[in-house]
Amino acid sequence: MNPNPQGPQLEENKVTTPKISLRNVTKTYSGVDQPAVKDLDLDIASGEILVLVGPSGCGKSTTLRLINRMIEPSSGEIIFDGENVTNSDPNELRRRMGYVIQQVGLFPHRTIAENIAVVPKSLKWPKDRIRARVDELLELTGMDPNVYRDRYPKELSGGQAQRVGVARALGAEPDVLLMDEPFGAIDPITRFNLQNEFLRLQSELKKTIVFVTHDIDEAVKMGDRIAILRDQSEIAQLDTPEAILTNPADAFVVDFLGSGAVLKTLTLRRLRDIQLVHPPEITEQTGRADAAAQLRQSDFPYAVLLDDTRRPIAWVDQKNLDSSDSLDSNSRRIPVKLQPEDTLQEALSVMLQTSAGMSAVVDGSGQYLGTCTIQSLAELLTDQPVDGASL
């Protein structure tokens, strides 16, 4: 993190000032020697989802709650939209930031509509505007306003309650959402759906979101950037999910990512990110002997058979070439053609299906570009994490 936002290093990033900044923020609870958050500097860019993730007790929730001053910092400054809000009216500040908590905390004695209207009502919006906004938000979060508007929270399932929780947080159109393990208490299937819907929502809304979770998978899925925190909210690494997974800063991060980190990388990286290899290319017109010679000279067990328009048809090995059968009738046809936009995880599953350990990559018009092999994935997966751990 660069303390000087005008610094040349940030040119490729947004040059705009961060939406929220924590400057040297420390929180020490009375009667406790160790601060819960110590000298934290954190910039949150406008429109990004920044995920705070770390083991329990690392201070990630405290950090989140320092932003809307649910917890008052012992020292340091909180800057919001370029304005120092460390000593401003906390209630006014909170009305400008949506806040979603794990337990949702809907008012049980208020209808869904009344729950969503809390902040707009505090801000004295006219009744018509509130009503329209409530319906809009219910639609947005996938709840039929005519069904749910006048219901009470006890009639909702956990997943529905958190939808309303998100709708309520968005009530008065805040630029910022603070989410404290919002999907933590929801069953895995519903959580998966809510995460996807939330990402879809965010792609339209472009809010600035600070998202706390203890689940690294959720962090990788939700975050534009991830801050991995250790004790006292010290930032162990702050970067994009991809960068963290492929290049963890130290042993703590490696430990925290766990053994699954390598596989998670596959979901983040795309075929266009890796170097494709080029086994011998043959067509029906290539002479068998010629093809066999090409194959022997290469390091590859298979050659790729292309048709007249350079579309890949099948993998061909020495045995196919020796036999007299037609080359495109062998068992290693290429039914699935990957494109550079596909993830490495998809590439891996295709390789496992076709038994050739290779997958052909084509461009938009179906023309052959190159091949991804299981070896190239293995290199990618084994090399970098090892490097990172040895740092």
Added chain:
Amino acid sequence: MSTTNVVDNPETLPARRNQSVSQLDLIVIPVFFVLLAILLTVVWIYSDFDGTTTSILEPDRLWTQAQEQITVALWSTVLVIVLAIPLGILVTREGAPRLKNNLVTVLGLGQALPAYGLLVLFFVAFGQGTLTVVLALAAFALLPVLRNTIVGLEQVDKSVIEAGKGMGLNGFQRLRKIELPLAVPVIMGGIRTATIINVGMATLAYLIGGGGLGITIAAGLKLNRPVTILVGALLVALIALAFDFIGGLAQRYLRPKGLS
């Protein structure tokens, strides 16, 4: 999908129990009221009234005594509400001195005193009269309302208050919009208890010149007229049931919608 109830809070259970009890009350109380009223009518019609009994049970006199009983019970209940609820709110505020438990203990001791003794103490301090009775009864019935106010406010799901705070509601708004409405069922339970205590204890008001149906009962005891004792006691019971019924109605209709 309702298996994952995010806001499930076992502490809300007492409130739920209160609710079902109060609904049953609204049927049971009138039934008892009618039964006792029939009993009273039967006693009144079929007993032999001698001169003394007739003079004790003179309807005008009974009416006055009943009014005194109701007045004393009503005002002491009002006083209890006015004192105990704000006190309960005060001691449950964030950062309030930790005197909550001490307060409940002290008032608990007060309630352990015989009601008679308490009346005498107040008599010594404030002299004769209705006001003294009202004060003494209020002191005696303070505890249930205070305790239920504290319990009622503390059983409110913390995450709901947290969410309110996170939406920029200040302390007073959280109290008014979240905590008090959600505590109403429990607080009302305490008020009903206090009311019954007050109606019953008002029977002792005659001891220090507060009037009430205690006069009739005491006269019956002294002059050995069981019928007057029975009539006095039945009238007290009818007043108590009427008060409790009103309390039950209030508990039902003041209860916020949306609570299970």
